[in-house]
Amino acid sequence: MILLPQTSGVYILVFHLAKATSIAFDRKGTQHSFPPGWYLYVGSACGAGGLKGRLTRHQRHIGDRKRFHWHVDYFREHALLCEIWYGETAHSEFEHHWAKALSDLVGTTVPVPKFGASDCGAQCPSHFFQLPDRPSTATFRAKLASRHLSLKILVEFVAEPRNKNESARGLQDEYLLGRRFLEVRRRSIPESSLEPCKWVSLAKRKPARQLAEQIVKQMKVSFPTLKEAIEFATTVETLVENCRANVLQILFDPHRPQGRKAIMSLSRTSDIRQRYRVNGVIHGLFRSVAPHSDDTVFDTVKYGEVPSRLARARGSLERLLELLSTAGENVLSEGRRLSRLCRLSAQRLDGGLMNRIAPASAVPRYLGKEILMSTLRSEAVQGRTIGKARQALRLTVKNLWDFEEMMRRGLVPTAEELATTRRESEQIQTTARKIECQEHLFVR
Ligand SMILES: [Zn+2]
Structure with a gap:
């Protein structure tokens, strides 16, 4: 070929x-x-x-x-x-x-x-x-x-x-096809008088489109196939850039192929998380590079994720409040405990935002990653109600864990994002207080 x-x-x-x-x-x-x-x-x-x-x-x-x-x-x-x-x-x-x-x-x-x-x-x-x-x-x-x-x-x-594993093969072929385009484009930019940014669009009559059409003809593939391959190869290149280690071997390992979806979703996470997943696969800790909700590493790509996480946390807490009215005693006490932690996390985040200090360096032990993750993974009390409480806590406290790194990376809020963050955080505290004050509604 x-x-x-x-x-x-x-x-x-x-x-x-x-x-x-x-x-x-x-x-x-x-x-x-x-x-x-x-x-x-x-x-x-x-x-x-x-x-x-x-x-x-x-x-x-x-x-x-x-x-x-x-x-x-x-x-x-x-x-x-x-x-x-x-x-x-x-x-x-x-x-x-x-x-x-x-x-x-x-x-x-x-x-x-x-x-x-x-x-x-x-x-x-x-x-x-x-x-x-x-x-x-x-x-x-x-x-x-x-x-x-x-x-x-x-x-x-x-x-x-070719080897036995066609799925790893197929993905690698797709990557190579996309890389072919990226390389031809890279080669063409210095030869032309156009700015590199002009080469990004694949719209008709754009220079990148003309290159793509040459490759389509040469490789006998369809334009949509090439377009997907370009997207995929760009993604893989980002992972190579961020992870360096033998990420290509991990992604296209014929014995343990990674899915396209897993690779794409990994690329949408922070570089730290990408390295965490890739190294985890290299060392046999996980099978898949796909991000998992239990990953404890830094993972905020832009500040906008903070208010959005808080809004979801608030939703979960509100639902928890409704569900608790018919819950059993052990669910109620566990729900209260988790809500309290939500409230304390929200409070800390608020304080951190107000003072622009990194609350992570002052995160108390009980809100620390290790301890909370074992709480979140614990299976002592099960069910949908407790699931909501755990989700709310996971979403709230993640902001706190990531805060210091966000500031370090300059992921600071706009005035509007700051206002939303504070509003959501206040509502979380109010709802959590209501849950903490719940009386025993369950009558045996
Ligand atoms: Zn020589």
């Missing part, structure tokens, strides 16, 4: 290694333990078949009757080939220029000296590098430009061979 030219050129293979792997990388069986991370291999294809022949070969595995020839052939069997960067040129010395440019990127290390460079006559330390983070073509291009090595770099995304 990849459209590669048959001309000569220079290329970079971008690999990802999910876990530390010991690999014998030559015929003598020389071993090296490669830590997990991103790996880049520089090569040139100047013989028959050109870039197309060489890069097609690199994509194949030993199972495809490939004979090992280069160091990178051994490495390739263990790592995921994610991207191919290439430029068309008849000058093979670009291979060494590219290797030197890569070795100068921040954080680059040489895992094995002279790996892939045993016949290099240009004194490159290696043609194979490790990077802590996903490499960016933009940074690499800038590095080349600073050395006046202007060669147009194209990017292709590699789809690994």
